[in-house]
Amino acid sequence: MKKFFMLSNEEIKRSFKLYLSILTMLVIVELTSVVYQVLHYQSKLEDLMKKERLTEMEAVDQLNGPLTFGDATNYFKYMIAIGIMFTILYAFQIWYRDWYGESKYIYRLLMLPGKRITILLSKLTTVLVFVCGFMGIQWITILISRRLYEWLLPEHLQAASKIIGESAALNMLYTFNVIDTFVILALALFVITMVFLFVLTERSYQKGKALLTIAKDVALLIVPFIALRYLFDLTSMLIPNQQVFVYLSFILIYFIYISWKCVRLLNHKVSI
């Protein structure tokens, strides 16, 4: 346990400055985008009123109504997409820097006393801690954005809407609900473990065999999923809730399989 905490602490320390820089950059862009959307809306409104000699209400109608908070935070979905992309890249980088970085830290890691699973768990924990941090910062940013929106835009030009538009997946992030948060973290855990499996497979076999093994593992996820869907479409033996249960059970079994495989590769197959 001590080794796990020490390794996790070291991993977080190694990437913290970069993480903080990216996070700061995303928050600045998000807050700036809210200010830009509000000011841009007001400027369009004023232009319309001047050029077309319209009243404010007529101009608002021409602009398809008041500016919703969803419109004001329109750019958030791109920032979240960038955040997800950085997380996936980091899941690759957290391993490859140890192999290809200036120092070959992977030698030290693999030779440390104790079980190698600790290395895997510490890297997994580090990425998840960064995901949690990203989610927390997003929550704070959305609250600040709400205040900015209310402060910059006159009340009669504001409109109630979902937090960031109609995307159910993105809105899930901002529900501040324990179950939704748990689902997002579980999804992140699944994706990160998949990336770790790809890296460890690539580090364990020669190029051709590695590609085939990765393709086989991806097929093991996709093919049963498609087959189940086809089966459920053809027959009506299960109600939707039961179908969801079957899908979740399958994902859980697959997650156990990829986790076991990561540990096996790290213990017996990776080479440097």
Add this chain to the structure above:
Amino acid sequence: MLEVRGLRKSYGRKKNVLNDVSFTVPLNQLTCLIGLNGEGKSTILKAIMGLVPVDAGTIKVDGKTIHDSIAFVPDLSTMPGYMSVGEAIAYMRDYYPDWNQQVAEELMGFFKLMATDRIANLSKGNKAKVNLLIGFAMNRPYLLLDEPLAGIDLFTKEQIAWIFSSHYMEGKGILMTTHEIAEVEHLIDRVIFLQNGTIIQEDDSEEMRELYGKSVQDRMREVYQT
């Protein structure tokens, strides 16, 4: 005694890197693994440490399958560049219960390394010194050294060679790979010649000199030129 038995390693079906490699490394001796580039010397050291999987073979220390009695000093920097020398030592001390802080401090003084120097800013020679310091301070009976003298200046080579003849070697079994045989010839107790992943000769260095009337380096030249 460190015993390597029947080590086999191949990449795919075609390339055999190690073919049934067997040898022993006794305590209190410096065994030198000699071969040209790409003969499998580093692969043997990595295989002993479990850093590359092998197709067959066993590695035992005093009859037991354990790595806890072996320290490995690779020929490249293995501590993160952002760490200082002092932090790298503290890092290793935290993980290794047998860590010998006194040896670490003595060698830091001997090598004139500063605790505050960042690993990333060190020269190749100083990185080699840090590696060696870590290897000795791990306080394990067997030490594997991969090209400890490669690419470093004359004075650093002399410092490292001094270590090999000093009290730090007492009670240790050393397995070393090197191309700089002339620098350490007088210190080598046993020699293993490796060619195409196969051991072609294994001898006591003194006996080899007597038998062939040549130095280890000249004998090596003869073996690999024919």
